[in-house]
């Protein structure tokens with residue numbers, strides 16, 4: 230019961246958890262065997278109602294309100310079951326030729342099954358939301374400029390740029406990245422379509438089966454239109470989608486999209502934890518880790534890397550009772566580690582008592598919990614007194630003698646693991662990263678690809694914190710060594726600042 234954070238022996242707590250948090254029910258079809266009746270009784274004990282059509286005298290069934298429901302017509306089982314658990318379905322009609330359900334969200338499309346591969350790492354591709362005036366948007370207009378999917382040979386790579394333009398009386402430009410973050414989920418729910426990444430690093434695969442069913446570029450627009458209007462109807466009055474597939478046009482529009490992304494990042498870059506009045510919770514991952522709470526601050530984005538402070542703020546404005554709740558920061562206990570009474574109260578409340586306290590900046594003292602979707606994980610490296618960081622994409626070994634998966638298995642599930650912590654990629658270059666342990670100068674090893682991705686920001690932060698130029702070159706990677714003793718030799722040879730720092734333990 231680690232996810233429910235129920236302690237062994239706490240029977241009432243366990244029953245309360247299964248009844249209130251797990252919306253399960255049992256459909257038991259006649260004729261019922263004794264073993265089925267016994268299992269059904271067990272399910273009722275856990276708070277899961279049983280719906281059966283067995284009314285025979287032999288079965289000795291009798292109605293028990295809310296627990297044992299007799300429904301003679303099996304065609305009404307689903308409706309009766311949903312009513313019994315107070316489950317409400319929101320149906321959105323999407324005009325596409327393939328099935329659409331969250332059941333397809335994790336579907337993997339292999340290369341051999343792919344009709345077209347929209348690959349942002351090789352071609353000019355992106356997805357972008359833009360706010361417009363009401364008069365500039367024609368609701369449900371979906372415009373395709375360029376060749377459609379059926380004009381490509383099976384297995385081809387294809388450019389795709391999607392601009393979703395939204396308008397509404399209460400809309401704000403701050404909502405744009407919040408809508409964009411959801412595209413991953415929106416597109417993935419279509420059967421035979423796989424979506425990963427965001428901004429200009431997207432990848433969308435359309436399977437041979439989806440293509441054969443008639444899926445074309447316009448249907449991506451249909452999905453986005455329907456989901457944006459249904460999920461954000463309170464602020465989006467009109468929505469239109471422009472889709473580009475012509476390589477030259479995609480290249481031109483990508484330049485524009487990147488200026489929008491840069492402006493968003495620059496706006497966040499000027500904010501610090503000290504310059505804002507509130508932080509935000511994010512509990513989106515409680516579906517998998519019920520006791521996990523991210524505290525999102527301007528200098529510390531959510532550990533999935535997809536929820537910045539501005540995104541959390543916009544999410545709270547869009548859905549005031551949703552996953553991102555305001556956390557005041559008026560009762561500071563210890564500035565060095567970022568310990569606040571307000572934050573502790575918030576994590577106690579939103580972890581349902583599983584978590585007593587967290588700090589914002591250290592890894593060794595009450596670190597934040599990790600769910601399971603962190604972009605990176607860092608772990609203490611005892612030889613050098615530093616920290617090794619590995620990102621999810623890196624499949625190789627680290628100087629800790631563990632891969633990403635092995636390090637991840639030591640944390641996750643919404644528990645605190647001092648010495649190991651999941652975090653977002655962009656947190657590494659923050660001045661608050663490892664602040665309590667001496668700052669980013671404790672980083673001794675990073676996979677090369679991640680190092681290059683973060684180079685400019687790492688160097689700038691190290692220059693500000695330690696007055697060091699080209700700090701990234703002092704960090705080892707897999708092309709230098711994966712051995713802890715050789716790592717120490719390398720750090721000594723480059724004069725890495727960790728060697729001057731206090732021992733961690």
Ligand code: SF4
Nearest residue numbers: 511514523531533536
């Ligand atoms: S990792 Fe944190 S910020 Fe990201 S979705 Fe999960 S709870 Fe939210």
